[in-house]
Amino acid sequence: MIGFVIAAPFAAALAALPLRNAVRRRWTRIVSALIAALLPSALIGTVDGLSLVFTALVSCLGLLATLFSIGSFADDFGNGAAGWSRKAVYFVLLGAFWSAMLLVVLANNFALLWLGISATTLATAFLVGFSGEAAALEAAWKYLVLCSVGIAFALLGLVVLAHVSAAAGLAPTEALSWTAIAAHGWTSVPTPARLATALMIVGFGTKAGLVPMHAWLPDAHSKAPAPISGLLSGVLVSCALYAIMRTVGTSAALGVAPFLQDLLTWFGALSALVAGTLMLTQRDLKRLLAYSTVEHAGIVALALGFGGPLGWFAALFHVVSHAFAKSAAFFAAGMVQHERRTTMIVDLHGLWSVGHAGRFVLGALTALSGMPPFGLFVSESLLVVAGVAAHRWLPLGFGLLGMALAFAALSRTAIEIESGRGAHAEARRASSAAPPVGPLRSWLISGAAACALAGAFALVVVPWTRLGAALQAIASTIGGVR
Amino acid sequence: MTVEPALLIAGAVLLMNTRTAQVLVAYIVLAATVSALIATSAAESSLSLGLFVLSTALKVVVAPIGIVIFLRANPAAGDLRPSLAMPARLALAVAFALIARAVAEMPSLNAVPFRDLVAYVILCGVGTLIVHRNLLAHVVGLLVLGAGITLAGAVLAPTLPESVELGATFDGLIATFIGLGLVRVFIAHNPALDVESLRRLRG
Numbered sequence: 157m158i159g160f161v162i163a164a165p166f167a168a169a170l171a172a173l174p175l176r177n178a179v180r181r182r183w184t185r186i187v188s189a190l191i192a193a194l195l196p197s198a199l200i201g202t203v204d205g206l207s208l209v210f211t212a213l214v215s216c217l218g219l220l221a222t223l224f225s226i227g228s229f230a231d232d233f234g235n236g237a238a239g240w241s242r243k244a245v246y247f248v249l250l251g252a253f254w255s256a257m258l259l260v261v262l263a264n265n266f267a268l269l270w271l272g273i274s275a276t277t278l279a280t281a282f283l284v285g286f287s288g289e290a291a292a293l294e295a296a297w298k299y300l301v302l303c304s305v306g307i308a309f310a311l312l313g314l315v316v317l318a319h320v321s322a323a324a325g326l327a328p329t330e331a332l333s334w335t336a337i338a339a340h341g342w343t344s345v346p347t348p349a350r351l352a353t354a355l356m357i358v359g360f361g362t363k364a365g366l367v368p369m370h371a372w373l374p375d376a377h378s379k380a381p382a383p384i385s386g387l388l389s390g391v392l393v394s395c396a397l398y399a400i401m402r403t404v405g406t407s408a409a410l411g412v413a414p415f416l417q418d419l420l421t422w423f424g425a426l427s428a429l430v431a432g433t434l435m436l437t438q439r440d441l442k443r444l445l446a447y448s449t450v451e452h453a454g455i456v457a458l459a460l461g462f463g464g465p466l467g468w469f470a471a472l473f474h475v476v477s478h479a480f481a482k483s484a485a486f487f488a489a490g491m492v493q494h495e496r497r498t499t500m501i502v503d504l505h506g507l508w509s510v511g512h513a514g515r516f517v518l519g520a521l522t523a524l525s526g527m528p529p530f531g532l533f534v535s536e537s538l539l540v541v542a543g544v545a546a547h548r549w550l551p552l553g554f555g556l557l558g559m560a561l562a563f564a565a566l567s568r569t570a571i572e573i574e575s576g577r578g579a580h581a582e583a584r585r586a587s588s589a590a591p592p593v594g595p596l597r598s599w600l601i602s603g604a605a606a607c608a609l610a611g612a613f614a615l616v617v618v619p620w621t622r623l624g625a626a627l628q629a630i631a632s633t634i635g636g637v638r
Numbered sequence: 639m640t641v642e643p644a645l646l647i648a649g650a651v652l653l654m655n656t657r658t659a660q661v662l663v664a665y666i667v668l669a670a671t672v673s674a675l676i677a678t679s680a681a682e683s684s685l686s687l688g689l690f691v692l693s694t695a696l697k698v699v700v701a702p703i704g705i706v707i708f709l710r711a712n713p714a715a716g717d718l719r720p721s722l723a724m725p726a727r728l729a730l731a732v733a734f735a736l737i738a739r740a741v742a743e744m745p746s747l748n749a750v751p752f753r754d755l756v757a758y759v760i761l762c763g764v765g766t767l768i769v770h771r772n773l774l775a776h777v778v779g780l781l782v783l784g785a786g787i788t789l790a791g792a793v794l795a796p797t798l799p800e801s802v803e804l805g806a807t808f809d810g811l812i813a814t815f816i817g818l819g820l821v822r823v824f825i826a827h828n829p830a831l832d833v834e835s836l837r838r839l840r841g
Contacts, residue, residue, distance in 0.1 A: 211781055232764070238823045239819075265797075265801075267805070271805045271809070274809045275808075275809070277813070278809065278816060281816045284822075285823075288823075290828075291839055293824045294824075294835070294836050295839060295841055296838060297773065297776075297817075297820055297821075298818065298836060300813060301767070301776045301780065301817070304780050304810075304813050305764075305780070305783065308780070308783050311791075311806055312790060315787065315791045315795050316790075316794060316796070318794070318795035318797075318798045319794040319795045320793075321796050322795055328797035328799060329799065331795065331797070347746060374839070375839040379839070424775075478665050536721060561648050574675050
C-alpha cells in the first residue's frame with residue numbers, strides 16, 4: 157500500500173498525458189491530484205506518527221501546488237526557451253517531485269530516505285530552470301551540483317553508519333533502519349558514530365539550506381516557477397528537516413546526541429543570523445522569501461539543538477507552520493508576478509489596493525515574520541522557552557537577533573509594496589495590462605493561496621487542541637525512536 | 639598494492655590536465671580501478687554480481703559516452719580552463735596524496751582496507767569540482783566523488799545490499815545526464831561554459 161501511495165502522484169501526472177482535449181486534461185489533473193492527496197489517509201495506523209505528519213504535509217501542499225499550477229500555467233512559467241519548457245513536462249516532473257517527497261517521509265530506513273532526497277533533486281532540476289532563461293539555468297546548475305555534492309556526503313555518512321551498525325552485529329538489512337538501530341542494545345559509543353551523524357547532518361543540511369551550505373537555495377527558490385518555489389521552500393526543506401530529525405533520533409540511540417545537538421544549535425544560530433542579515437539587502441520579493449526559508453530552517457535546527465520535549469515540539473510545529481506560510485507566500489508572489497510581470501520590490505507599489513494578490517502577500521509576510529495570529533508566532537515563542545530551559549544563551553541570542561532582522565526586513569517590504577505614492581492608479585494600470593485568467597483558473601489560484609494561508613492561520617490554535625496533544629506526543633519521539 | 643599508481647596518476651591527471659577528453663579518460667581509469675578493487679566482494683552471489691556489472695557499466699561506459707557525445711557536438715567545451723595555475727594544481731595533487739597517506743597511518747582506521755585510496759579518490763572528486771572553470775568539470779567531479787563513495791561503501795560496509803549501491807549509481811548517472819541537458823541549453827548563453835558566468839545571481 158505504501159508503494160502505491162508513493163507512486164500515486166506520479167501516476168496521476170502521467171494519467172493526463174494522453175488526453176488531447178484541454179478541458180478534459182485539466183479536470184483529469186484536478187481529480188487525479190485530489191485522489192493522490194487523499195490516498196495517504198489509508199496509511200493511518202500503519203506508519204509512525206512523524207511519518208504521518210510529514211505525509212499529510214506533503215500531500216496537502218502537493219495538491220495545492222498542483223491546483224495553483226493548473227490555474228496559472230502558460231502565462232507565467234516560461235517562454236519555451238528550453239526543450240523542457242512544456243506544460244506536459246512540467247506536470248510530469250511535478251508529479252515525480254511529489255512522489256519523491258512521499259518516498260522521503262514514508263521510508264523506514266536511511267537508504268530509501270536518501271534515495272528519495274536524491275530523487276527530489278533530479279526531479280526538480282529542470283523545474284528550477286524551467287523558463288530556460290540564463291538566470292534560471294544558472295540557478296538550476298548550482299542547485300544540481302551543490303545538492304548532489306551535499307547528498308554525496310550524506311551517503312558517505314550512511315556508509316559509515318552502516319559500518320557502525322554492522323560492527324555492532326546488526327543484520328545487513330537492518331543496518332540503516334532507525335528502528336533497528338534504536339532497538340539495539342548499545343553498550344558503548346561507537347567511535348565513528350560522530351563522523352557518521354555529522355556527515356548526515358551536513359548532507360541533509362545542504363538540502364535544508366542551512367548556512368554555510370545554503371548557497372544554492374536563494375537562487376533556486378527564487379528562479380523556479382511560483383508553485384515550485386512554494387513546494388521547494390515549504391515542503392522540500394521540511395523533508396530535509398525530517399531527515400535531520402531522524403538523524404537526531406538515531407544519534408540518541410548511538411549515544412552521540414549531545415555532540416549532534418551542539419552541531420545543530422550552531423548551524424541553526426548561524427543560519428538564522430546570516431539569513432536575517434541578508435534579508436535586509438534583498439530587492440526581489442521571491443529572493444527575500446527564499447532567504448526567509450534559510451532563516452526558518454535555522455530556527456528549526458536551533459529548536460532541535462535545544463532538544464527536550466519543548467524543543468522537539470517547537471521544531472515540529474515550526475516546520476508545519478512554516479510550510480503553509482511559505483507556500484502561501486510564494487503562491488501570492490506568483491500572483492503578483494502574473495499581474496505586474498515583475499517581483500522587484502522597487503517596482504511593486506499599491507498591491508493592497510488592487511485584487512487579492514496584495515492581501516495574500518501581506519498575510520503571508522505577517523505570518524512569516526512570526527507575528528500573531530499565525531502558527532509561527534507560537535512555535536517561535538516555544539523556541540525561546542526551549543532555549544532558556546536549555547541555558548543555551550549565546551545561540552539563542554544569535555537566533556533572536558536573526559529573527560528580529562528577518563522581522564524588520566519582512567515588515568519593511570510589506571509596507572513598501574502594499575502602499576506607495578500614487579500607488580492606486582499605477583497599480584490598476586499595471587494589473588489591467590496582465591494577461592486575463594479565466595474564472596476556473598482564477599478560482600484555483602486564489603483558492604490554493606487562500607487554503608495555504610488559512611492553514612498557517614488555523615495552526616495557531618492547534619497546540620491547545622487534541623491535535624496539539626497528539627503532535628506533542630509525536631514530537632517527543634524525535635529525540636529517540638520509540 | 640598494484641592499483642595505487644593507477645589511481646595516483648588518474649587523480650593527478652584529473653586535477654592537472656586542461657583537456658576535458660583527457661580528464662574523462664582519467665575518470666574512466668579511476669572508476670574502472672575502483673570497480674576492480676571491489677569486484678571480489680561482489681562475486682559472492684549471482685545477483686550481487688549482476689548488480690555490480692550493471693553498476694560498473696553505467697559508471698565506466700554509459701556516463702562517459704554521454705559526455706563524449708556532448709563534447710563532439712560542442713568542441714568549445716573541450717578546454718577545462720583551470721582556475722589555479724599549474725604549480726598550484728600540482729601542489730594540490732601532492733597534498734591529496736599526502737593526506738591519503740596520513741589517513742592510512744591513522745591507528746583508529748587500521749581495520750579498514752584501502753582507507754588511503756578512499757580518502758584520495760574522494761579528495762580528487764572534490765578537487766576536480768573546485769580547480770576547473772569549465773562546467774563539465776563539475777559533472778566529472780561528481781562522478782569521481784561517486785566512485786570514491788562506492789569504494790568507501792565496499793570497504794566500510796561490504797554487507798550493505800547492492801541495491802543501495804545500484805540506486806546511488808543510477809542517481810549519479812541521471813544527475814550526469816540532467817547536467818548535460820542543462821549545459822546544452824546553457825552553452826547558448828556561455829559558449830565556453832565558464833563557471834565565472836554563474837555570477838548573475840548574487841547577494
